[in-house]
Amino acid sequence: xxxxxxxxxxxxxxxQLNTDSKMFCGCKNDPFESDANTNVCxxxxxxxxxxxxxxxxxxxxxxxFAHSVGAKLQTKxxxxxxxxxxxDLPKGFQLTCPHNPIAVGGSLNGINFREIHLEEDTAKSIHxxxxxxxxxxxxxxxLLEIVTEPDxxxxxxxxxxxxxIQLIAxxxxxSEADMEKGNMRLEANISVRKPGQVELPNYRxxxxxxxxxxxxxxxxxxxxxxxxxxxxxGEVLVQETRGFNEVTGKTFSQRSKxxxxxxxxxxxxxxxxxxxxxxxxxxxxxxxxxxPSELRLKLKEKGLNDQYILRxxxxxxxxxxxxxxxDLGYSPSESANFVVNISEYKEKSPLEIDKIEKLKKxxxxxxxxxxxxxxxxxxxxxxxxxxxxxxGNASAMQFLIGQVMKSTQGKADxxxxxxxxxxxxx
Amino acid sequence: MIADIISKLKNKEISALELTxxxxxxxxxxxxxxxxxxTVTNDSAIKEASNVDDLISKSENLDELFSKMPLLGIPxxxxxxxxxxxxxxxxxxxxxxxxxxxxxxxxxxKLKSSGGISLxxxxxxxxxxxxxxxxxxxxxxxxxxxKSRVAGGSSSGTGAAVASEMVVFATGTDxxxxxxxxxxxxxxxxxKPTYGRVSRYGIFAMSSSLDSIGHIxxxxxxxxLVLSQTAGFDPFDATTSKHPVENYLENIGxxxxxxxxxxxxxxxxxxxxxxxxxxxxxxxxxxxxxxxxIIDISLPNSEYAxxxxxxxxxxxxxxxxxxxxxxRFGFDRDKFGDEAKRRIMIGTYALSAGFYDEFYVKAQKVxxxxxxxxxxxxxxxxxxxxPVSPVMPPKIGEVVDDPMKNYLMDILTVPVNLAxxxxxxxxxxxxxxxxxxxxxxxxxxxxxKNLYNLGYNFERISK
Ligand SMILES: [Zn+2]
Numbered sequence: 001x002x003x004x005x006x007x008x009x010x011x012x013x014x015x016q017l018n019t020d021s022k023m024f025c026g027c028k029n030d031p032f033e034s035d036a037n038t039n040v041c042x043x044x045x046x047x048x049x050x051x052x053x054x055x056x057x058x059x060x061x062x063x064x065f066a067h068s069v070g071a072k073l074q075t076k077x078x079x080x081x082x083x084x085x086x087x088d089l090p091k092g093f094q095l096t097c098p099h100n101p102i103a104v105g106g107s108l109n110g111i112n113f114r115e116i117h118l119e120e121d122t123a124k125s126i127h128x129x130x131x132x133x134x135x136x137x138x139x140x141x142x143l144l145e146i147v148t149e150p151d152x153x154x155x156x157x158x159x160x161x162x163x164x165i166q167l168i169a170x171x172x173x174x175s176e177a178d179m180e181k182g183n184m185r186l187e188a189n190i191s192v193r194k195p196g197q198v199e200l201p202n203y204r205x206x207x208x209x210x211x212x213x214x215x216x217x218x219x220x221x222x223x224x225x226x227x228x229x230x231x232x233x234g235e236v237l238v239q240e241t242r243g244f245n246e247v248t249g250k251t252f253s254q255r256s257k258x259x260x261x262x263x264x265x266x267x268x269x270x271x272x273x274x275x276x277x278x279x280x281x282x283x284x285x286x287x288x289x290x291x292p293s294e295l296r297l298k299l300k301e302k303g304l305n306d307q308y309i310l311r312x313x314x315x316x317x318x319x320x321x322x323x324x325x326x327d328l329g330y331s332p333s334e335s336a337n338f339v340v341n342i343s344e345y346k347e348k349s350p351l352e353i354d355k356i357e358k359l360k361k362x363x364x365x366x367x368x369x370x371x372x373x374x375x376x377x378x379x380x381x382x383x384x385x386x387x388x389x390x391x392g393n394a395s396a397m398q399f400l401i402g403q404v405m406k407s408t409q410g411k412a413d414x415x416x417x418x419x420x421x422x423x424x425x426x
Numbered sequence: 427m428i429a430d431i432i433s434k435l436k437n438k439e440i441s442a443l444e445l446t447x448x449x450x451x452x453x454x455x456x457x458x459x460x461x462x463x464x465t466v467t468n469d470s471a472i473k474e475a476s477n478v479d480d481l482i483s484k485s486e487n488l489d490e491l492f493s494k495m496p497l498l499g500i501p502x503x504x505x506x507x508x509x510x511x512x513x514x515x516x517x518x519x520x521x522x523x524x525x526x527x528x529x530x531x532x533x534x535x536k537l538k539s540s541g542g543i544s545l546x547x548x549x550x551x552x553x554x555x556x557x558x559x560x561x562x563x564x565x566x567x568x569x570x571x572x573k574s575r576v577a578g579g580s581s582s583g584t585g586a587a588v589a590s591e592m593v594v595f596a597t598g599t600d601x602x603x604x605x606x607x608x609x610x611x612x613x614x615x616x617x618k619p620t621y622g623r624v625s626r627y628g629i630f631a632m633s634s635s636l637d638s639i640g641h642i643x644x645x646x647x648x649x650x651l652v653l654s655q656t657a658g659f660d661p662f663d664a665t666t667s668k669h670p671v672e673n674y675l676e677n678i679g680x681x682x683x684x685x686x687x688x689x690x691x692x693x694x695x696x697x698x699x700x701x702x703x704x705x706x707x708x709x710x711x712x713x714x715x716x717x718x719x720i721i722d723i724s725l726p727n728s729e730y731a732x733x734x735x736x737x738x739x740x741x742x743x744x745x746x747x748x749x750x751x752x753x754r755f756g757f758d759r760d761k762f763g764d765e766a767k768r769r770i771m772i773g774t775y776a777l778s779a780g781f782y783d784e785f786y787v788k789a790q791k792v793x794x795x796x797x798x799x800x801x802x803x804x805x806x807x808x809x810x811x812x813p814v815s816p817v818m819p820p821k822i823g824e825v826v827d828d829p830m831k832n833y834l835m836d837i838l839t840v841p842v843n844l845a846x847x848x849x850x851x852x853x854x855x856x857x858x859x860x861x862x863x864x865x866x867x868x869x870x871x872x873x874x875k876n877l878y879n880l881g882y883n884f885e886r887i888s889k
Pocket of ligand 1: 025040
């Protein structure tokens with residue numbers, strides 16, 4: 001039966017780094033906003049004679065990321081040429097570091113990293129009816145590639161892992177990691193194992209162009225089912241690349257392994273081996289950074305509930321607002337309540353929130369002479385609740401207080417209102 | 427020669443415009459025969475020369491002006507694989523027949539700011555693939571000493587233009603002998619600097635790990651002066667060295683008594699032309715007379731150099747030429763000549779899965795052994811003296827259809843490139859047929875100053 005098959009899943013995650021300049025030239029790194037072909041130079045256009053010079057900031061950001069996710073930094077990085085032809089690849093090869101990458105091994109939440117590379121992005125092809133245009137603004141943008149071992153045991157775990165990677169990149173400020181824009185891209189390698197099978201399957205299906213987490217979940221669920229069903233039917237699975245059609249909810253074959261490239265890797269002679277010495281290494285490993293996992297613990301210690309933690313950790317700007325509100329003298333849970341729950345505070349700055357809160361406190365109506373008529377009106381308008389109250393329903397009291405608050409824009413003193421209610425309904 | 431011209435310009439015996447025009451006239455009369463130039467930039471050269479005359483006439487301190495711009499007014503030309511902004515750069519290949527770069531190579535802009543005036547772009551073997559200059563899609567360059575013969579290659583136009591006085595000096599590249607070989611065929615001086623001494627940025631890569639950017643002049647002194655302008659770290663070339671650039675002219679004439687010169691027994695085999703061997707021996711005698719100590723040395727892995735060189739070079743070539751993909755630059759890949767196609771195919775094969783270890787990785791191991799051979803030698807000697815070419819300049823057409831013969835012409839020059847060492851090629855007289863013969867002095871990394879000192883002393887006696 002299909003559920004007897006277990007999943008073997010590994011991920012490849014690509015993320016554009018947000019350094020000021022590109023990976024191997026001084027051009028502005030802005031693949032989305034600038035007019036087409038304005039951030040270009042001989043290097044990223046691949047003009048004859050141009051030479052790549054590695055961007056050390058990009059390397060350091062990549063190392064910071066790799067170190068922060070728990071991968072093991074390497075002391076020697078060697079750039080190599082990955083030779084293949086494509087119109088958006090002006091040099092006829094892509095620079096990457098396949099054999100001496102930024103980091104090897106290590107793990108995050110139980111998932112082992114195979115390696116983490118820093119390479120250059122390709123240009124962007126724009127297809128019109130009768131033309132293909134190429135925008136080289138994206139050519140040479142620093143691109144981080146994170147490759148995991150096939151350690152995932154279920155799809156939700158994989159989605160959570162990707163979300164965590166995205167959060168970490170954002171916390172470190174090294175990438176916007178925006179899936180919609182395309183500066184974070186996912187690829188999954190998925191296959192299935194029969195019950196009791198220890199060795200890895202002899203094929204894997206590569207799923208490309210996954211552009212959202214919900215898409216990822218749907219695509220993988222479908223593909224997992226398809227593979228198990230294929231095996232149950234006694235058919236054979238082949239190594240191939242498959243896409244996912246959201247409309248039909250089905251995956252489809254894009255490319256089979258026969259078309260695999262021989263990339264003819266060899267070391268890029270224009271870039272000497274990069275030696276990461278102790279000083280450089282400690283500059284990366286001792287940098288003071290805040291990671292989402294640390295923030296979760298910190299907030300838990302403050303006594304916040306899981307819902308607050310999820311929201312605050314998942315949205316760093318919300319967390320910053322929370323901190324600013326706390327700075328104004330509110331307790332952690334009060335502050336969390338303001339920024340997470342109260343919708344009228346969504347667009348308000350911490351100072352504005354504080355102003356409103358103070359106003360509420362200072363202008364409290366405590367005068368019984370003013371409150372009594374209002375309470376009477378509420379009693380008259382809610383006879384059903386009043387009878388509930390009289391028959392002993394405690395929450396009816398809360399409702400009536402709430403109604404008074406509502407008609408006084410929250411300014412009534414709740415305790416005095418309660419005592420009036422008790423008096424009038426006794 | 428440059429020093430003389432500069433003093434004439436300084437003393438206003440001659441204007442820069444007159445000077446440039448006289449060289450342009452020489453090009454007009456000689457080039458149709460020699461075919462050293464692919465492009466002559468008459469108009470811009472004349473304009474630049476007038477600007478130089480302006481500078482000179484307005485200057486209140488000519489010494490200061492010329493020390494800031496040591497090549498002010500000097501006519502030069504660039505091998506046609508140097509990117510020159512707004513000036514057609516063909517690599518001597520039809521595939522780039524109409525290519526006009528948008529930027530200057532670092533060396534081109536350095537020589538501009540030193541005051542040099544470019545008269546145009548020089549013929550060469552297409553993409554610098556060749557040792558005779560015949561592999562140019564714009565016709566072979568002829569040897570000014572015998573127009574039925576080649577001028578050497580791949581920097582064929584560089585050697586021929588300097589030898590026939592169409593320019594004062596010219597730039598070129600040396601990947602496996604491509605400057606030293608034409609210098610030895612045209613009675614001129616070539617420097618192949620230490621790898622990383624001169625920026626490669628903007629110069630079409632043939633074999634990126636071997637290409638060395640140098641020039642051809644008529645004297646060691648001129649060569650030293652030009653190198654002092656082109657050498658140095660370049661932020662656009664990650665392989666350039668931060669090693670300080672020495673003053674190559676300082677003490678260039680100092681006594682060389684007691685300097686140790688190595689003679690490599692493997693480089694003087696029977697396969698070398700007997701007249702070339704004879705000339706090399708006469709050069710050794712001159713150094714002995716100058717008080718140098720001659721020491722026999724061995725570079726035992728020399729015999730593997732050529733094989734290692736061609737595996738590495740062709741592998742890199744196959745990748746470097748991938749950018750001429752038929753989408754940009756105007757022409758399709760069928761415009762590549764046979765030699766480029768041959769190199770792309772062999773190189774692609776050598777890098778393919780299953781062959782990479784057997785070829786590329788092994789060639790790199792051999793390269794390491796060759797470097798070690800030289801390192802050991804330089805523990806004993808200050809420089810190595812050797813012939814440049816194993817043969818006299820061939821007749822045009824004689825070796826063009828025989829790639830192996832062509833490749834073998836590099837046998838004495840490629841080890842230097844594999845080891846990234848500097849070498850200075852010097853004229854060493856003429857054969858019985860009146861053809862030029864050259865020798866080369868090979869030094870340890872960054873020992874260009876020592877080579878110039880040795881070369882300068884040799885010239886004084888041999889000229
Ligand atoms: Zn660029």
